[in-house]
Amino acid sequence: MSGKTLSEKIIGEHCGREVKAGEVVIVDVDLSYVQDGTGPLTVRRMKEMGLEKAYDPQKTIFFLDHASPSPRMELSNDHEFLRDFARKTGSILSDVGNGISHHNSIEKYACPGDIIVGADSHTCTNGALGAFGTGMGSTDVAAAIALGKTWMKVPETYLVEVNGRLPKGVYSKDIILHLIGTISANGATYKALEFTGDTIKNMSTAGRSTIANMSVEAGAKAGIFPPDEETRNFLKAMGREEAFRELKSDEDAGFEKRIEIKADELEPLIACPHLVDNVKKISEIGRVKVDEVFIGTSCNGRLEDLHIAASILKGHTINPNVRVIVTPASRLVYMEALRDGTIETFMNAGALFTASGCGACDGVHLGILGDGEVCLATQPRNFKGRMGDPDSFIYLGNPAVAAATALTGEISDPREVM
Amino acid sequence: MGKAWKFGDSISTDLIAPGRYFHLRSNLPELAKHVLEPARPEFASQVHAGDFVVAGENFGLGSSREHAPTIIKIAGVKAVLARSFARIFYRNCINIGLPAITCNTEEIEEGDELELDMQKGVVRNRTKGTELEFPPLPPIMNRILEEGGLVAFIKAHKNLEI
Ligand code: SF4
Numbered sequence: 001m002s003g004k005t006l007s008e009k010i011i012g013e014h015c016g017r018e019v020k021a022g023e024v025v026i027v028d029v030d031l032s033y034v035q036d037g038t039g040p041l042t043v044r045r046m047k048e049m050g051l052e053k054a055y056d057p058q059k060t061i062f063f064l065d066h067a068s069p070s071p072r073m074e075l076s077n078d079h080e081f082l083r084d085f086a087r088k089t090g091s092i093l094s095d096v097g098n099g100i101s102h103h104n105s106i107e108k109y110a111c112p113g114d115i116i117v118g119a120d121s122h123t124c125t126n127g128a129l130g131a132f133g134t135g136m137g138s139t140d141v142a143a144a145i146a147l148g149k150t151w152m153k154v155p156e157t158y159l160v161e162v163n164g165r166l167p168k169g170v171y172s173k174d175i176i177l178h179l180i181g182t183i184s185a186n187g188a189t190y191k192a193l194e195f196t197g198d199t200i201k202n203m204s205t206a207g208r209s210t211i212a213n214m215s216v217e218a219g220a221k222a223g224i225f226p227p228d229e230e231t232r233n234f235l236k237a238m239g240r241e242e243a244f245r246e247l248k249s250d251e252d253a254g255f256e257k258r259i260e261i262k263a264d265e266l267e268p269l270i271a272c273p274h275l276v277d278n279v280k281k282i283s284e285i286g287r288v289k290v291d292e293v294f295i296g297t298s299c300n301g302r303l304e305d306l307h308i309a310a311s312i313l314k315g316h317t318i319n320p321n322v323r324v325i326v327t328p329a330s331r332l333v334y335m336e337a338l339r340d341g342t343i344e345t346f347m348n349a350g351a352l353f354t355a356s357g358c359g360a361c362d363g364v365h366l367g368i369l370g371d372g373e374v375c376l377a378t379q380p381r382n383f384k385g386r387m388g389d390p391d392s393f394i395y396l397g398n399p400a401v402a403a404a405t406a407l408t409g410e411i412s413d414p415r416e417v418m
Numbered sequence: 419m420g421k422a423w424k425f426g427d428s429i430s431t432d433l434i435a436p437g438r439y440f441h442l443r444s445n446l447p448e449l450a451k452h453v454l455e456p457a458r459p460e461f462a463s464q465v466h467a468g469d470f471v472v473a474g475e476n477f478g479l480g481s482s483r484e485h486a487p488t489i490i491k492i493a494g495v496k497a498v499l500a501r502s503f504a505r506i507f508y509r510n511c512i513n514i515g516l517p518a519i520t521c522n523t524e525e526i527e528e529g530d531e532l533e534l535d536m537q538k539g540v541v542r543n544r545t546k547g548t549e550l551e552f553p554p555l556p557p558i559m560n561r562i563l564e565e566g567g568l569v570a571f572i573k574a575h576k577n578l579e580i
Contacts, residue, residue, distance in 0.1 A: 024558055026578050040444050041484055048569045067440065074441040081444075121482040121506055137484035137510035139568045149578050151558060185428065186476040189505055219476070221505060275428055363437030383432040383480055390436070390456035 003250025005157040006224055007192040010132045010247070014115050021156040021254070030114035030131075032144040033061040035101050036068070037362070038119035038137070040078045043085045045142035055148030057090035061109065063101035064094065068357030071365035091145075099330030099356035102126065102298040105133075106209060107332055111243040112227035117144045122298050122380065124220065127212035128205055129234070130227030130247055132192075135216060155192040155221050156256040157249075162199040164264035169415040171308065172207035173300060173378070173398035175199070175261060176214040177269040181279025183259070189219030191256065194249060199263040200225065205234040206304040213299045214380045217276040268413060271396035274384040282401065288411040289321070290395075292375040294387075295402045296327030296354075297361045300378035303333050303342075305399040310342045312403035312417055313349040319409030324351035325367045327359035351406065363388030376405045419544060420468035420496050424528040425457055427474035431507065433457040434478065434486040443485050450489040467494035470534075472526050474500065478507025484514065491516045497534050499523050499541060512559045515567035521552040 004012070005021070012019045014027035034042045039062055046052055054060040062082045070076040079096070086093040094104055101118060102125035110116055112130035116123060119141040126133030136150070144150045162175055180187070193215045200208070208225045215223025225231075226248040235244050249255075268282040295301070295309050306328065318324050326346050328334040334356045337343045343353050360367025361379040368388035369375055375387060375394050382394035397405070400414035407417060433456050435449060442449040454461045454471075471490060477500035478486060487510045490498060497517035501524075511518035517534065521541060526532070531544040541550040555563060558580055565571045572578070 024556065024580060026580060037440060037443060037481075038483060041488075045569055049572045051572070072441050074444065078444055119482055119484075121480065123482075135482045135506055137482050137506060137513060139484060139513040140509065143568060143572055143578060147572075147578060151578055151580065153556070185479055186502060186504065189476075189502070219479070219504060362440065363432075364440045368438075381432075381480065383430040385432045385436050385438065385456045388438045 002254045003252040005249045005253045005255065006194055006226060006247060007132055007155055007157055007222060010113055010115060011154050013113065019154045021154050023154045024151060025154060026149055026151050027115055029117055029144045029148055029150055031059050031109055031116040032141055033063060033101055033105065034119040034141055035066050036064045036075070036078055036082060037066045039082045041138035042119055042142045042145070043081065045139045046146055049142060049146060051146035054089040054091050054145050058092065060089065060091040060145050062086040062091060062093050063104065064096045065100045065357045066362050067364045068096040068355065070096070096357070097331060097355055099328065099333070100298045100301065100358055102213065103302065103329035107238050107330060112231060112245050113247050117141055117150055121216050122213050124215045124223045125209050125213040125298055127215065127222050127224035128208040129231055130225055132222050132224060134221050155190055157192045157194050158188055158257045158259060159255040160193055160195050160259045160261065162195065162197040162261045162263055164199055164262050166199065166263045167266065169268050169400050169413070169418055170266050171398040171400065172203060172210045174266050174269045175263065176211045177271055177279050178261060178266055179259070180214065180218045180277050181269065183218055185217060185275060185277040186219040191220055192222040192224060193218070193220045195223070195225050201228065204304055205230060206302040209302065210299050217380055268398060268401050270411065271382055273382055273393040273395065276382060276396065282411070282413050285411060288395065289374065289409060290376045290405055290411060291322060291373040292367060292369060293322055293324045293402050293406045294360045294367055294375055294377040294379065295399055296329065296359050297379040298329060299380040300399050301327060301329030301333065303336050305378065306337050306342050308399040309403040310345040312400060312414060313351065313406060314345050316349055316407055318350040318406045321409045322406060324406045325354060325360055326351050327354045327366065328356040330356050360387055376402055376411055378402050419531050419533050420466065420470050422470050422472045422526050422528060422530045422532055423461060423465065424526070425471060425473040427476060428479060429457055429473050429477050431478060431480040431483050431486040435483055435489055446485065446488060446492055449485060450492040453489040453493050462493060465493050465495065468496050469494065470532050471495050471498045472523050474523065475502045477503050479504035482506045484510045487511045487516050488514055512555070512563050513568040515563060517563065519552050521550045
């Protein structure tokens with residue numbers, strides 16, 4: 001019998017027997033969470049099920065991050081509804097200002113080997129720590145909160161091996177954009193992506209989070225990194241080294257496909273409107289003037305991302321025709337950026353720094369685009385209407401591209417200003 | 419029987435339940451007035467109960483918002499037919515009791531009269547006089563759909579079971 005993939009091992013541990021890709025199983029869930037866009041419906045579904053208790057309140061989290069703080073009455077009422085339910089069930093409430101669910105999860109809650117379900121498609125971000133995180137809808141998460149279980153099909157795995165040194169101006173964002181551009185937005189539907197290779201081994205947890213986050217943009221159910229020394233060090237820095245455990249696929253595991261990426265051959269990439277797999281090399285996109293640059297999100301709102309952008313902006317002033325919005329992923333990222341002067345660098349350059357949360361990414365507030373406007377964003381999605389206006393245009397790039405673009409007012413290659 | 423509304427490939431949840439109506443998520447009947455608005459602005463006001471949404475590849479990609487299939491259902495749509503579906507959207511459809519049918523939608527044209535036979539696993543195109551077969555759902559999803567969705571399923575069984 002051949003060996004097991006990381007996903008098969010984790011899922012097997014959660015249903016008490018060995019499993020193989022393709023089987024449908026019921027698994028115990030280690031962590032269930034919702035956000036303010038999906039949470040109210042989750043709570044209503046729990047009420048409809050007649051199950052108004054959390055199976056394990058300490059493993060249930062209500063994040064208020066999508067409209068944080070609330071820009072309108074209806075959403076304030078939704079927030080109150082969620083706060084009230086969190087209180088009644090004794091669940092964890094992560095209130096406005098604490099930041100994005102997935103990044104908070106990585107900082108405080110997720111452990112290697114966990115199964116995590118979230119009513120948010122980017123729950124796969126937890127894969128950066130070696131957790132099997134997957135996004136589901138409100139009703140599925142309602143069941144997971146109430147029963148502590150969910151059902152799933154054990155996914156086949158695509159092994160993505162990345163080797164080589166990333167060139168200057170090229171980051172983990174470009175690795176995942178390259179992958180999505182190559183296999184397409186449904187190239188990995190139902191599959192788990194597992195990342196390995198020396199580029200990955202040398203990559204920070206922040207860099208891994210960007211890749212894990214965007215795995216869903218290739219359709220994947222999970223995007224997972226074997227927890228290693230970097231994971232241990234990250235958890236230690238977060239004050240929870242005891243959560244660490246080593247886990248990896250067996251040498252003879254059955255991978256459905258192997259994909260190789262040569263990091264040293266990559267250049268900065270851009271996902272052009274209106275689909276994430278519409279990926280082009282920055283040298284091929286021509287002149288694109290922008291109105292807004294947005295740096296942040298569950299994809300690229302970590303301290304490392306802010307540092308990349310700030311190092312380019314330092315001592316310079318942004319182009320007067322562009323507004324630059326920077327939104328840290330979490331309260332901790334905000335505090336660190338405050339302490340180490342990163343916020344000052346952004347402010348001196350003429351950028352705007354907001355409270356932590358999803359910010360402009362979901363088209364709710366803090367940077368909604370207008371008719372015909374163009375944005376270069378570090379977020380994971382560029383669908384038509386995503387940032388609030390169906391007549392606007394969203395280009396996606398890495399944080400260095402965002403900073404270079406902020407200086408020139410048109411999508412720019414960071415290698416020219418670094 | 420209902421009429422086909424044709425959509426293209428890659429219809430994202432941002433096109434189905436636009437983020438700019440985020441504040442209407444706790445008011446689903448209002449949100450449903452904007453269903454698929456950026457893709458076909460006339461859809462919400464002209465769709466009839468029993469009509470079909472017919473699309474190409476990767477229908478429902480993007481966010482996990484269950485509001486997307488829910489407002490398609492509230493609008494009266496009988497089923498969504500597509501060549502392929504995004505994973506979360508597909509599972510959400512079944513959970514809320516909206517049939518999501520994977521089939522070759524190429525030959526269906528705008529306005530064709532369609533009939534869905536879940537038992538036999540066919541879509542009948544009354545306009546063209548043809549039948550389109552589709553594969554059965556995985557057993558667990560079939561049970562959930564037959565019992566009226568995941569809420570009804572859990573109410574009945576008080577648990578998840580395969
Ligand atoms: S930052 Fe954007 S992509 Fe990430 S969880 Fe928030 S809305 Fe979703």
